[in-house]
Amino acid sequence: MQDLRNADTLRLPNGDGAAANDEVKSPFLIGVAGGTASGKSTVCKKIMEQLGQAEMDHTQRQVVSISQDSFYRELTPAEKAKAQKGLFNFDHPDAFNEELMYSTLQNILKGHKVEIPSYDYRTNSLDFENVLVIYPADVVLFEGILVFYFPKIRELFHMKLFVDTDSDTRLARRVPRDINERGRDLDAVLTQYMTFVKPAFEEFCSPTKKFADVIIPRGADNTVAIDLIVQHIRDFLNNRSRHGSTGNMALYMNLDLNATGAGFAGPDGSNLGTYNAIRRFSTICKELNMQGNYFFETNKNLPYH
Numbered sequence: 157m158q159d160l161r162n163a164d165t166l167r168l169p170n171g172d173g174a175a176a177n178d179e180v181k182s183p184f185l186i187g188v189a190g191g192t193a194s195g196k197s198t199v200c201k202k203i204m205e206q207l208g209q210a211e212m213d214h215t216q217r218q219v220v221s222i223s224q225d226s227f228y229r230e231l232t233p234a235e236k237a238k239a240q241k242g243l244f245n246f247d248h249p250d251a252f253n254e255e256l257m258y259s260t261l262q263n264i265l266k267g268h269k270v271e272i273p274s275y276d277y278r279t280n281s282l283d284f285e286n287v288l289v290i291y292p293a294d295v296v297l298f299e300g301i302l303v304f305y306f307p308k309i310r311e312l313f314h315m316k317l318f319v320d321t322d323s324d325t326r327l328a329r330r331v332p333r334d335i336n337e338r339g340r341d342l343d344a345v346l347t348q349y350m351t352f353v354k355p356a357f358e359e360f361c362s363p364t365k366k367f368a369d370v371i372i373p374r375g376a377d378n379t380v381a382i383d384l385i386v387q388h389i390r391d392f393l394n395n396r397s398r399h400g401s402t403g404n405m406a407l408y409m410n411l412d413l414n415a416t417g418a419g420f421a422g423p424d425g426s427n428l429g430t431y432n433a434i435r436r437f438s439t440i441c442k443e444l445n446m447q448g449n450y451f452f453e454t455n456k457n458l459p460y461h
């Protein structure tokens with residue numbers, strides 16, 4: 157397993173508290189969207205495991221996963237009372253603190269250490285007693301039902317994944333999870349699902365699938381897709397450690413391989429590694445696409461060949 161710790165440094169200009177010569181890591185930011193109980197957290201966990209990060213002390217991790225649930229906004233007393241009766245819509249975009257989510261992700265991209273509260277589903281509130289400290293990392297996964305909903309947040313991701321699990325399976329997983337782990341009773345879970353969760357999925361979450369670079373049918377069961385994504389992350393990190401600069405990410409994701417004279421030139425003129433990595437990745441994807449395991453949405457800049 158490669159050591160991701162040496163993957164990249166980004167020299168920041170003066171500002172945001174960074175000294176002129178501070179070398180900071182700017183992570184590869186991956187958004188993971190999908191309906192409730194589609195397997196977003198499980199997919200993130202598998203990616204971390206395959207990158208050898210799951211068992212590691214969190215202060216040492218080079219790959220971290222953050223939940224959008226930590227950015228639910230604080231409820232007013234009246235809203236809290238509604239939430240306790242299952243009458244608050246936690247699946248509507250207004251339930252989230254968009255500005256805090258945006259500024260936190262920006263700070264993460266600048267390589268700053270950030271602190272994120274965990275979320276307590278039993279009390280429907282943020283838990284500031286259990287704060288997750290996110291140290292500068294090489295890869296940050298940000299997962300949640302509406303991570304692609306807000307345009308300016310969507311634009312921050314280097315890679316966008318959508319976990320696509322059918323709604324019957326998701327409901328069948330959500331019911332026991334909410335009863336066993338989130339302190340709910342069956343009636344409340346089903347009422348909330350029919351009143352808020354299902355309609356909001358159709359209105360706000362499902363339409364964001366079109367923004368994904370990669371759609372993962374069946375979630376964590378799709379080991380082929382997960383292997384490929386992990387390989388892509390490794391290739392990116394290898395490429396970045398050779399050439400430095402997060403600027404290479406734009407090259408990596410948006411290169412038009414069919415364009416004559418496409419701008420392959422890396423800092424040292426040797427760009428064959430990047431080129432081959434993209435070719436290898438896209439060829440495998442094309443093959444898998446035919447098997448229906450894994451496919452790209454229509455990002456015209458991604459190389460299909």
Ligand SMILES: Nc1ncnc2c1ncn2[C@@H]1O[C@H](COP(=O)(O)OP(=O)(O)O)[C@@H](O)[C@H]1O
Nearest residue numbers: 191192193194195196197198199329333376377
């Ligand atoms: N492939 C799978 N097979 C069986 N159970 C799964 C699978 N993926 C997730 N689950 C279970 O379904 C529930 C929701 O999964 P989770 O990954 O937390 O979804 P999300 O993060 O999208 O809400 C959890 O209890 C989890 O253990």
Ligand SMILES: Nc1ccn([C@@H]2O[C@H](COP(=O)(O)O)[C@@H](O)[C@H]2O)c(=O)n1
Nearest residue numbers: 191192193246247277280281300301353
């Ligand atoms: N107090 C809350 C907050 C959120 N929810 C539900 O959680 C779902 C999102 O989390 P997933 O892990 O399922 O993606 C969302 O559908 C909310 O309905 C809640 O029930 N209570």
